[in-house]
Structure formats: C-alpha cells, structure tokens
Amino acid sequence: MTLARDERIFLTVLLVNLAVALVYLLAGVLFLVPAHAAAAGEEKGEALYDNRRTYLLRFLVMVLCPVIGPLFFFMGQLFYLLVFWRDVDLADVIFSKERVRTRMKADEERERDIIPLEEAILVNEKKDLRMVMMNVIKEDIRNSLASITLALDSEDSEASHYAAAVLSDELNKFRLYVQRLWRQIQEEEPGETECEEILLDYMDNILRQRIFSDHEQRKFVNILTESAESLYGKDPSRLTLERYEEVCLRALEVKEFDRASKWCGRMKEQFPEELPSYTCRLKLSFARQDREDFFETLEALKRSNVVIDNETLELIRIFS
Known part of the structure; x- marks a missing residue:
C-alpha cells in the first residue's frame, strides 16, 4: 500500500514536471523567440541567444532531471533579474591609449650619436644633420618646429627638403584644426x-x-x-x-x-x-x-x- 502511494506521488511529480517543461518549451518557441527577434530587428533569422534550439535543450534537461532542472533554470532567471536588471552605463568609462606605456629597449647605438638639431645645423655635417632630422621626424615634432625651421636654410638640400615637407604638413594641420575649433566655438x-x-x-x-x-x-x-x-x-x-x-x-x-x-x-x-x-x-x-x-x-x-x-x-x- 505504501509502495503504491509512493509510486503515485512519483508519477504525479513526473507528470507535473513534464507539464511545466512542455509549457516552458511552447511558450519559448511560440512567443518568446519571435518577440526577441522582433525587438532586435533581426529579419534574417533568430538571435544567437534564446533561440528555438536553446529552449529545446532546456526542455530535455527538465525532462531528464525532474524538479532539479526546472528549479535550476528558475533560480538562474531569478538571479539574472535581481542582479542584472538594468544595462551597464559605460558613459564614464574611458578607453585611453595614453595610459598605455610601452617599455622599449634603448637603442644605445643611436642615442650615443644624438646631438641637438641646432648644433648639427651649425656644424653643417650632412650625415649628422640628416640623421638628426630623421630622428626628430620619428618623434612628436610639435615641440620642435622652431628647430626644424632652422634647417630650411641648410646647405644640404635633402635636409632642407625634409624640414620643408614636415613644416608644411604640420602647419596645415594646425590651420585646419584651429579653423574647425573656431567654428565650433561660434556654434x-x-x-x-x-x-x-x-x-x-x-x-x-x-x-x-x-x-x-x-x-x-x-x-x-x-x-x-x-x-x-x-x-x-x-x-x-x-x-x-x-x-x-x-x-x-x-x-x-x-x-x-x-x-x-x-x-x-x-x-x-x-x-x-x-x-x-x-x-x-x-x-x-x-x-x-x-x-x-x-x-x-x-x-x-x-x-x-x-x-x-x-x-x-x-x-x-x-x-x-
């Protein structure tokens, strides 16, 4: 008699679990998946998350793991709603490359021969002047424009050409940027x-x-x-x-x-x-x-x- 009652309870639990799993599958496939696709504006297919295959796999887990399966998915959804109920505000998050400091090994051979650009122009050694000009051009040259201007009068045509090209490019950038900001100030x-x-x-x-x-x-x-x-x-x-x-x-x-x-x-x-x-x-x-x-x-x-x-x-x- 006790065994028969236990069997009835077990069968009742299985039937209730199956009904819950079936309702979950039908609700997901017939209502939730189309609703998510419409909200996302996806015309070509279903979303990669919460699609029909996902609901089918969850249905199988609920059937194979009675009570535990439905409780697991229910608690997971409840935790998501309580903890992640709103989107993360990334307005104040700044991704700045300026904070990244790259550590590079010093080029001792090159730095041993570095001299100021003004001195290279005065000495007028073509090799030294060209090397200094190329090293300056590789760096941030905005603070060195006055020194580069001195190279325009150099007897070395190649060095003066480097200086003219760099100055022309930087000054044009300056003019355009100032004009753009000045217009923005007016507006x-x-x-x-x-x-x-x-x-x-x-x-x-x-x-x-x-x-x-x-x-x-x-x-x-x-x-x-x-x-x-x-x-x-x-x-x-x-x-x-x-x-x-x-x-x-x-x-x-x-x-x-x-x-x-x-x-x-x-x-x-x-x-x-x-x-x-x-x-x-x-x-x-x-x-x-x-x-x-x-x-x-x-x-x-x-x-x-x-x-x-x-x-x-x-x-x-x-x-x-």
Missing part, C-alpha cells in the same frame, strides 16, 4: 567651454615657437585672444594662471599692447599674488618703455611674498 551653447579650453592649450604650444610670418602670427594671436575672451565671458574660473600668461605673452609678441594690458589687469585681479601676474606686467611695461610703471611693479614684487625664480631674481638685481 556652442552659452554654457559650453570645452572648445575654448582645447583651442587655447593647443594654439599656445605652436604660437610660442614663432614659426609663422608676422601677418599670420598676428592673425592666430587674434583668434587666441578672442577664444580667451569667449571663455572669460562664459566662465572666468576656467581661465587658469597658465592660460592668462600665454594670452598676455602672445599678445605682447605681436605688439598688441592694449590687449595685453587688459589681460594683465584681469590676471592681477584673479591671481594677485602669483609670479606670472608680476612678470607679465613687467614685460608689458618694458615693451612700452613705461619706466614709471615698470619700477612700481618691480617694487611691488619685492615687497610681496611671492616666490621668485632665478630669471626674475636676476632682473631685480639688474634694475635695483
């Missing part, structure tokens, strides 16, 4: 400052090398100061001390004294006790030959608590 929303900040930092790195003609240098300095003006109008706090200094110095180089004076005043107002605030005013007064303002600024610097570098200290010694 920015009132609170956006990203393009101005990028343009200020990018242009100063090239303009400080004085590789353009006077007319073109003045043109780009005007774009630089206009970008700084735009940034100042939107958010003055985004103008760092370094950006104030670069705008002042570039304006001084093209003898835009009124514009340089305006930015020196703004830098003094925002960074009153910083060394560049004094040195830029000293350079402006010297360029204008304004002795009174020069010595007033110099005396104010000596009375201040600003830490003075060697160059400024030497200046104080000369004029004291």
Whole structure:
C-alpha cells in the first residue's frame, strides 16, 4: 500500500514536471523567440541567444532531471533579474591609449650619436644633420618646429627638403584644426567651454615657437585672444594662471599692447599674488618703455611674498 502511494506521488511529480517543461518549451518557441527577434530587428533569422534550439535543450534537461532542472533554470532567471536588471552605463568609462606605456629597449647605438638639431645645423655635417632630422621626424615634432625651421636654410638640400615637407604638413594641420575649433566655438551653447579650453592649450604650444610670418602670427594671436575672451565671458574660473600668461605673452609678441594690458589687469585681479601676474606686467611695461610703471611693479614684487625664480631674481638685481 505504501509502495503504491509512493509510486503515485512519483508519477504525479513526473507528470507535473513534464507539464511545466512542455509549457516552458511552447511558450519559448511560440512567443518568446519571435518577440526577441522582433525587438532586435533581426529579419534574417533568430538571435544567437534564446533561440528555438536553446529552449529545446532546456526542455530535455527538465525532462531528464525532474524538479532539479526546472528549479535550476528558475533560480538562474531569478538571479539574472535581481542582479542584472538594468544595462551597464559605460558613459564614464574611458578607453585611453595614453595610459598605455610601452617599455622599449634603448637603442644605445643611436642615442650615443644624438646631438641637438641646432648644433648639427651649425656644424653643417650632412650625415649628422640628416640623421638628426630623421630622428626628430620619428618623434612628436610639435615641440620642435622652431628647430626644424632652422634647417630650411641648410646647405644640404635633402635636409632642407625634409624640414620643408614636415613644416608644411604640420602647419596645415594646425590651420585646419584651429579653423574647425573656431567654428565650433561660434556654434556652442552659452554654457559650453570645452572648445575654448582645447583651442587655447593647443594654439599656445605652436604660437610660442614663432614659426609663422608676422601677418599670420598676428592673425592666430587674434583668434587666441578672442577664444580667451569667449571663455572669460562664459566662465572666468576656467581661465587658469597658465592660460592668462600665454594670452598676455602672445599678445605682447605681436605688439598688441592694449590687449595685453587688459589681460594683465584681469590676471592681477584673479591671481594677485602669483609670479606670472608680476612678470607679465613687467614685460608689458618694458615693451612700452613705461619706466614709471615698470619700477612700481618691480617694487611691488619685492615687497610681496611671492616666490621668485632665478630669471626674475636676476632682473631685480639688474634694475635695483
């Protein structure tokens, strides 16, 4: 009697398990798979996940492993819904190649013979000059454009050709990039400052090398100061001390004294006790030959608590 009741319970469990597995198979094949395919917009076939073959294999597992099979899939789906119920937000994840540092073995033979490009031009040894030019071209040349410009007057035609080709390419890139960023600044929303900040930092790195003609240098300095003006109008706090200094110095180089004076005043107002605030005013007064303002600024610097570098200290010694 006990055995017969156990057999009935066992058969009931098997039938219920089979019914559950069958309902799962039919629901997946007839409803879930077409719904997933329609949501994914897949017209050529089913998705690689949760397709009809997957539901068939799960059905066989449920039939061959009564109770355990359905419970396994049910708990797996429940865990997925509780833990992975929303998509991962990758908006703040940055994949930057700049963080990858490649360690390469030093080329001792090449580095033993390295000399500055200026010295190679002065010595005028064709072999050394060409080797230095090729080594410079292989590196990031944006900080070496002024030195490459010197090679244009070299007696070695091949070296001067290298220099002309590199300069032409880099300066064209600079012109196009500045024009594109300047257009983006005109189209920015009132609170956006990203393009101005990028343009200020990018242009100063090239303009400080004085590789353009006077007319073109003045043109780009005007774009630089206009970008700084735009940034100042939107958010003055985004103008760092370094950006104030670069705008002042570039304006001084093209003898835009009124514009340089305006930015020196703004830098003094925002960074009153910083060394560049004094040195830029000293350079402006010297360029204008304004002795009174020069010595007033110099005396104010000596009375201040600003830490003075060697160059400024030497200046104080000369004029004291």
